[in-house]
Amino acid sequence: DIQMTQSPSSVSASVGDRVTITCRASQGINNWLAWYQQKPGKAPQLLIYGASSLQSGVPSRFSGSVSGTDFTLTISSLQPEDFATYYCQQANSFPLTFGGGTKVEIK
Amino acid sequence: EVQLVESGGGLVKPGGSLRLSCAASGFTFNTYTMNWVRQSPGKGLEWVSLISSSTIYIYYADSVKGRFTISRDNAKNSLYLQMNSLRAEDTAVYYCARGIAVTTKTFDFWGQGTLVTVSS
Numbered sequence A: 001d002i003q004m005t006q007s008p009s010s011v012s013a014s015v016g017d018r019v020t021i022t023c024r025a026s027q028g029i030n031n032w033l034a035w036y037q038q039k040p041g042k043a044p045q046l047l048i049y050g051a052s053s054l055q056s057g058v059p060s061r062f063s064g065s066v067s068g069t070d071f072t073l074t075i076s077s078l079q080p081e082d083f084a085t086y087y088c089q090q091a092n093s094f095p096l097t098f099g100g101g102t103k104v105e106i107k
Numbered sequence B: 001e002v003q004l005v006e007s008g009g010g011l012v013k014p015g016g017s018l019r020l021s022c023a024a025s026g027f028t029f030n031t032y033t034m035n036w037v038r039q040s041p042g043k044g045l046e047w048v049s050l051i052s053s054s055t056i057y058i059y060y061a062d063s064v065k066g067r068f069t070i071s072r073d074n075a076k077n078s079l080y081l082q083m084n085s086l087r088a089e090d091t092a093v094y095y096c097a098r099g100i101a102v103t104t105k106t107f108d109f110w111g112q113g114t115l116v117t118v119s120s
Helices: none
Strands: A004-007 A010-013 A017-027 A031-040 A045-049 A062-067 A070-075 A083-091 A101-105 B001-006 B010-012 B018-025 B033-038 B046-050 B058-060 B068-073 B078-083 B090-100 B105-108 B114-118
Touching: A004 A083, A010 A017, A010 A083, A010 B090, A017 A031, A017 A083, A017 A101, A031 A062, A045 A062, A045 B105, A070 A083, A083 B046, B018 B033, B018 B090, B018 B114, B033 B078, B046 B068, B046 B078, B046 B090, B058 B068
Parallel strands: A010 A101, B010 B114
Antiparallel strands: A004 A017, A017 A070, A031 A045, A031 A083, A062 A070, A083 A101, B001 B018, B018 B078, B033 B046, B033 B090, B046 B058, B068 B078, B090 B105, B090 B114
Protein backbone atom coordinates (compact mmCIF):
# COMPACT_ATOMS: atom_id res chain seq x y z
CA ASP A 1 0.00 0.00 0.00
CA ILE A 2 1.10 3.57 -0.66
CA GLN A 3 1.62 5.48 2.58
CA MET A 4 0.86 9.19 2.61
CA THR A 5 2.78 11.12 5.26
CA GLN A 6 1.32 14.53 5.91
CA SER A 7 2.99 17.32 7.86
CA PRO A 8 2.57 19.17 10.06
CA SER A 9 -0.27 17.54 11.96
CA SER A 10 -1.37 20.98 13.10
CA VAL A 11 -0.46 24.58 12.42
CA SER A 12 -1.45 27.81 14.14
CA ALA A 13 -1.77 30.78 11.86
CA SER A 14 -3.36 34.20 11.61
CA VAL A 15 -5.68 35.63 9.01
CA GLY A 16 -3.58 36.79 6.07
CA ASP A 17 -0.75 34.32 6.70
CA ARG A 18 0.68 32.06 4.03
CA VAL A 19 0.25 28.42 5.03
CA THR A 20 1.92 25.39 3.46
CA ILE A 21 1.07 21.75 4.10
CA THR A 22 3.16 18.90 2.79
CA CYS A 23 2.32 15.34 1.83
CA ARG A 24 4.92 12.73 0.94
CA ALA A 25 4.05 9.52 -0.90
CA SER A 26 5.95 6.32 -0.07
CA GLN A 27 6.28 5.64 -3.80
CA GLY A 28 5.54 7.35 -7.07
CA ILE A 29 1.92 8.26 -7.70
CA ASN A 30 2.18 9.93 -11.13
CA ASN A 31 0.94 13.22 -9.65
CA TRP A 32 -2.43 11.68 -8.83
CA LEU A 33 -2.77 13.58 -5.60
CA ALA A 34 -5.83 15.35 -4.26
CA TRP A 35 -6.34 17.79 -1.40
CA TYR A 36 -9.53 18.08 0.64
CA GLN A 37 -10.77 20.51 3.26
CA GLN A 38 -13.00 19.31 6.07
CA LYS A 39 -14.80 21.45 8.64
CA PRO A 40 -16.17 19.97 11.89
CA GLY A 41 -19.31 17.92 11.35
CA LYS A 42 -19.15 18.31 7.59
CA ALA A 43 -18.10 16.15 4.66
CA PRO A 44 -14.73 16.81 3.02
CA GLN A 45 -14.61 19.14 0.01
CA LEU A 46 -12.27 18.69 -2.93
CA LEU A 47 -9.80 21.55 -3.38
CA ILE A 48 -7.10 20.27 -5.73
CA TYR A 49 -6.81 17.23 -7.98
CA GLY A 50 -3.99 15.94 -10.15
CA ALA A 51 -1.56 17.62 -7.73
CA SER A 52 -2.13 21.15 -9.06
CA SER A 53 -5.53 21.49 -10.75
CA LEU A 54 -7.94 23.72 -8.89
CA GLN A 55 -11.41 22.26 -8.49
CA SER A 56 -14.20 24.42 -9.89
CA GLY A 57 -15.46 26.97 -7.39
CA VAL A 58 -12.41 26.80 -5.12
CA PRO A 59 -10.78 30.19 -4.40
CA SER A 60 -7.52 30.89 -6.20
CA ARG A 61 -5.67 31.42 -2.90
CA PHE A 62 -5.45 27.62 -2.78
CA SER A 63 -2.75 26.04 -4.93
CA GLY A 64 -0.99 22.72 -5.23
CA SER A 65 2.50 21.83 -6.36
CA VAL A 66 4.75 18.81 -6.61
CA SER A 67 8.42 17.99 -6.42
CA GLY A 68 9.14 14.32 -6.92
CA THR A 69 7.05 12.46 -4.36
CA ASP A 70 6.55 15.57 -2.20
CA PHE A 71 3.29 17.46 -2.65
CA THR A 72 2.41 20.84 -1.23
CA LEU A 73 -0.85 22.64 -0.59
CA THR A 74 -0.43 26.38 -0.21
CA ILE A 75 -2.99 28.87 1.08
CA SER A 76 -1.58 32.21 -0.02
CA SER A 77 -3.55 34.42 2.38
CA LEU A 78 -5.46 32.59 5.09
CA GLN A 79 -9.09 33.62 5.45
CA PRO A 80 -11.39 33.03 8.46
CA GLU A 81 -13.30 30.35 6.56
CA ASP A 82 -10.08 28.40 5.90
CA PHE A 83 -9.67 27.19 9.48
CA ALA A 84 -10.29 23.50 9.01
CA THR A 85 -8.55 20.15 8.64
CA TYR A 86 -6.86 19.34 5.36
CA TYR A 87 -6.21 15.88 3.95
CA CYS A 88 -4.19 14.64 1.00
CA GLN A 89 -5.15 11.49 -0.90
CA GLN A 90 -3.31 9.46 -3.49
CA ALA A 91 -5.48 8.56 -6.47
CA ASN A 92 -2.93 6.46 -8.33
CA SER A 93 -3.55 2.91 -7.17
CA PHE A 94 -5.62 0.75 -4.89
CA PRO A 95 -6.07 0.86 -2.01
CA LEU A 96 -6.67 4.58 -2.19
CA THR A 97 -5.04 6.16 0.86
CA PHE A 98 -5.25 9.45 2.74
CA GLY A 99 -2.73 11.39 4.75
CA GLY A 100 -3.31 11.77 8.47
CA GLY A 101 -4.61 15.31 8.20
CA THR A 102 -3.41 18.81 9.11
CA LYS A 103 -5.51 20.97 11.39
CA VAL A 104 -5.19 24.68 10.66
CA GLU A 105 -6.00 26.57 13.84
CA ILE A 106 -6.36 30.21 14.74
CA LYS A 107 -3.25 31.70 16.31
CA GLU B 1 -27.49 20.51 -8.02
CA VAL B 2 -25.59 17.34 -7.18
CA GLN B 3 -26.94 15.65 -4.07
CA LEU B 4 -25.89 12.47 -2.31
CA VAL B 5 -27.97 11.36 0.65
CA GLU B 6 -26.87 8.40 2.76
CA SER B 7 -29.16 6.37 4.98
CA GLY B 8 -29.22 3.09 6.85
CA GLY B 9 -26.74 3.78 9.62
CA GLY B 10 -27.41 2.92 13.24
CA LEU B 11 -26.38 0.84 16.22
CA VAL B 12 -25.55 -2.80 15.57
CA LYS B 13 -23.97 -5.53 17.68
CA PRO B 14 -20.60 -7.04 16.79
CA GLY B 15 -21.10 -9.75 14.19
CA GLY B 16 -24.25 -8.10 12.91
CA SER B 17 -25.13 -6.71 9.50
CA LEU B 18 -26.25 -3.40 8.11
CA ARG B 19 -27.03 -2.09 4.62
CA LEU B 20 -26.23 1.49 3.76
CA SER B 21 -27.87 3.32 0.88
CA CYS B 22 -26.92 6.47 -0.99
CA ALA B 23 -29.53 8.24 -3.10
CA ALA B 24 -28.05 10.34 -5.89
CA SER B 25 -29.62 13.21 -7.79
CA GLY B 26 -28.65 16.17 -9.92
CA PHE B 27 -26.31 14.29 -12.26
CA THR B 28 -26.27 11.33 -14.65
CA PHE B 29 -25.61 8.68 -12.05
CA ASN B 30 -24.95 5.83 -14.48
CA THR B 31 -21.90 7.58 -15.94
CA TYR B 32 -19.97 8.05 -12.69
CA THR B 33 -17.82 5.83 -10.53
CA MET B 34 -18.97 5.84 -6.91
CA ASN B 35 -17.19 5.21 -3.63
CA TRP B 36 -17.67 4.67 0.06
CA VAL B 37 -15.28 6.46 2.43
CA ARG B 38 -15.45 6.25 6.21
CA GLN B 39 -14.21 8.27 9.15
CA SER B 40 -13.94 6.90 12.66
CA PRO B 41 -14.93 9.37 15.40
CA GLY B 42 -12.20 11.98 15.76
CA LYS B 43 -9.98 10.20 13.23
CA GLY B 44 -8.91 10.54 9.63
CA LEU B 45 -10.45 9.37 6.38
CA GLU B 46 -10.34 5.79 5.11
CA TRP B 47 -11.41 4.74 1.63
CA VAL B 48 -13.63 1.64 1.77
CA SER B 49 -14.77 0.66 -1.71
CA LEU B 50 -15.21 1.75 -5.33
CA ILE B 51 -17.62 0.62 -8.01
CA SER B 52 -17.38 1.70 -11.62
CA SER B 53 -20.33 3.14 -13.54
CA SER B 54 -21.21 -0.16 -15.19
CA THR B 55 -20.14 -2.30 -12.18
CA ILE B 56 -17.33 -3.90 -14.17
CA TYR B 57 -14.70 -2.74 -11.70
CA ILE B 58 -15.08 -3.17 -7.94
CA TYR B 59 -12.35 -2.66 -5.36
CA TYR B 60 -12.22 -2.91 -1.58
CA ALA B 61 -9.90 -1.91 1.21
CA ASP B 62 -8.25 -4.94 2.80
CA SER B 63 -9.91 -4.08 6.11
CA VAL B 64 -13.38 -4.82 4.69
CA LYS B 65 -12.68 -7.34 1.94
CA GLY B 66 -14.84 -10.44 2.31
CA ARG B 67 -17.21 -8.70 4.74
CA PHE B 68 -18.56 -5.71 2.79
CA THR B 69 -20.20 -5.69 -0.64
CA ILE B 70 -20.67 -2.59 -2.75
CA SER B 71 -23.42 -2.47 -5.37
CA ARG B 72 -25.46 0.02 -7.33
CA ASP B 73 -28.81 0.26 -9.08
CA ASN B 74 -28.46 2.71 -11.93
CA ALA B 75 -32.21 2.59 -12.62
CA LYS B 76 -32.81 3.86 -9.08
CA ASN B 77 -29.79 6.22 -8.95
CA SER B 78 -28.69 4.44 -5.82
CA LEU B 79 -25.47 3.12 -4.31
CA TYR B 80 -25.35 0.49 -1.58
CA LEU B 81 -22.96 -1.00 0.94
CA GLN B 82 -23.86 -4.32 2.51
CA MET B 83 -21.84 -4.72 5.70
CA ASN B 84 -21.62 -8.14 7.35
CA SER B 85 -19.63 -9.51 10.29
CA LEU B 86 -19.34 -6.01 11.69
CA ARG B 87 -16.59 -5.22 14.21
CA ALA B 88 -16.09 -2.44 16.71
CA GLU B 89 -13.44 -0.96 14.44
CA ASP B 90 -16.05 -0.47 11.70
CA THR B 91 -17.65 2.24 13.83
CA ALA B 92 -17.50 5.36 11.70
CA VAL B 93 -19.37 7.91 9.67
CA TYR B 94 -19.78 6.43 6.20
CA TYR B 95 -19.80 8.80 3.25
CA CYS B 96 -20.72 8.04 -0.33
CA ALA B 97 -18.59 10.04 -2.74
CA ARG B 98 -18.62 10.55 -6.49
CA GLY B 99 -15.50 9.95 -8.54
CA ILE B 100 -14.57 12.85 -10.80
CA ALA B 101 -14.50 12.33 -14.55
CA VAL B 102 -10.80 13.11 -15.00
CA THR B 103 -9.70 10.48 -12.52
CA THR B 104 -12.39 8.31 -11.01
CA LYS B 105 -10.28 7.81 -7.89
CA THR B 106 -10.70 11.41 -6.69
CA PHE B 107 -13.93 12.46 -5.02
CA ASP B 108 -15.68 15.69 -6.03
CA PHE B 109 -19.04 15.39 -4.23
CA TRP B 110 -19.75 13.77 -0.89
CA GLY B 111 -22.91 13.02 1.01
CA GLN B 112 -23.48 14.23 4.56
CA GLY B 113 -22.61 10.81 5.96
CA THR B 114 -24.41 8.20 8.03
CA LEU B 115 -23.11 7.01 11.39
CA VAL B 116 -22.58 3.31 12.00
CA THR B 117 -21.92 2.27 15.59
CA VAL B 118 -20.87 -1.29 16.33
CA SER B 119 -21.22 -2.02 20.02
CA SER B 120 -22.71 -4.60 22.33
